Amino acid sequence: MxxxxxxxxxxxxxxxxxxxxxxxxxxxxxxxxxxxxxxxxxxxxxxxxxxxxxxxxxxxxxxxxxxxxxxxxxxxxxxxxxxxxxxxxxxxxxxxxxxxxxxxxxxxxxxxxxxxxxxxxxxxxxxxxxxxxCLPEDVGGPWGYEEFQAVAADPSHPEHDERLEWAGGQFDPxxxxxxxxxxxxxxxxxxxxxxxx
Known part of the structure; x- marks a missing residue:
């Protein structure tokens, strides 16, 4: 064939x-x-x-x-x-x-x-x-993603732990x-x- x-x-x-x-x-x-x-x-x-x-x-x-x-x-x-x-x-x-x-x-x-x-x-x-x-869903578009990365990279930020938990844990862009x-x-x-x- x-x-x-x-x-x-x-x-x-x-x-x-x-x-x-x-x-x-x-x-x-x-x-x-x-x-x-x-x-x-x-x-x-x-x-x-x-x-x-x-x-x-x-x-x-x-x-x-x-x-x-x-x-x-x-x-x-x-x-x-x-x-x-x-x-x-x-x-x-x-x-x-x-x-x-x-x-x-x-x-x-x-x-x-x-x-x-x-x-x-x-x-x-x-x-x-x-x-x-891949970026976290519902992070707020490119501007929100930039802010998310800044918070995730700063352990002293008051929202650091909360943002990482929301994103499913440690995040390496x-x-x-x-x-x-x-x-x-x-x-x-x-x-x-x-x-x-």
């Missing part, structure tokens, strides 16, 4: 995801099958970055907004993200936005760095590199564990593309 033909939709899209307006930098590099839709890419961003997927989100690609349409709100012009396939929407060099938590406004920029053939025996999606720890970030994507394993050559 001949191997399936590798097409644009079965190739692997490598993205750099950068969380904007925070220091130290927080970024992830992920590889995702081109045939997935934006709803799956949303799950990839959430899992690789370390977010808890507990807030609203949307993508903006080419001036068009993609997300989960709300039938009770006629005023929003949001295209259903489940209908937008990567291989139809983006190409190498494209940059687009992903907004998470409309209160804290975590703005991410995604860049399609390259498109490659799938490697035999490799599970996709996967995280191949990164930098920086530089911490990144590639194995942990990659394992977070295992539940999204797309149907095997590993037999492609």
């Amino acid at each position: 001949p191997a399936p033909r590798v097409t644009a939709k079965t190739k692997i899209f490598e993205f750099e995801i950068v969380l904007e307006e925070v220091q130290p930098p927080v970024r992830r590099r992920v590889q995702v099958p081109g045939e997935v839709n934006l709803a799956v890419l949303h799950e990839v961003v959430q899992s690789a970055m370390g977010w808890t997927n507990s807030h609203l989100h949307e993508f903006e690609i080419g001036g068009r907004r993609y997300g989960v349409p709300d039938p009770d709100w006629d005023g929003q012009q949001v295209t259903d993200e489940a209908k937008g396939k990567l291989f139809r929407l983006v190409k190498p060099g494209d940059r687009f936005g992903y907004l998470y938590d409309f209160g804290d406004n975590w703005t991410h920029q995604l860049t399609v760095e390259k498109i490659v053939s799938p490697e035999p025996g490799v599970r996709y999606p996967r995280c191949v590199s990164g930098q920086g720890a 530089h911490r990144f564990d590639l194995d942990e970030a990659d394992r977070a994507l295992e539940w999204l394993a797309w149907r095997p593309l590993t037999s492609l050559s």
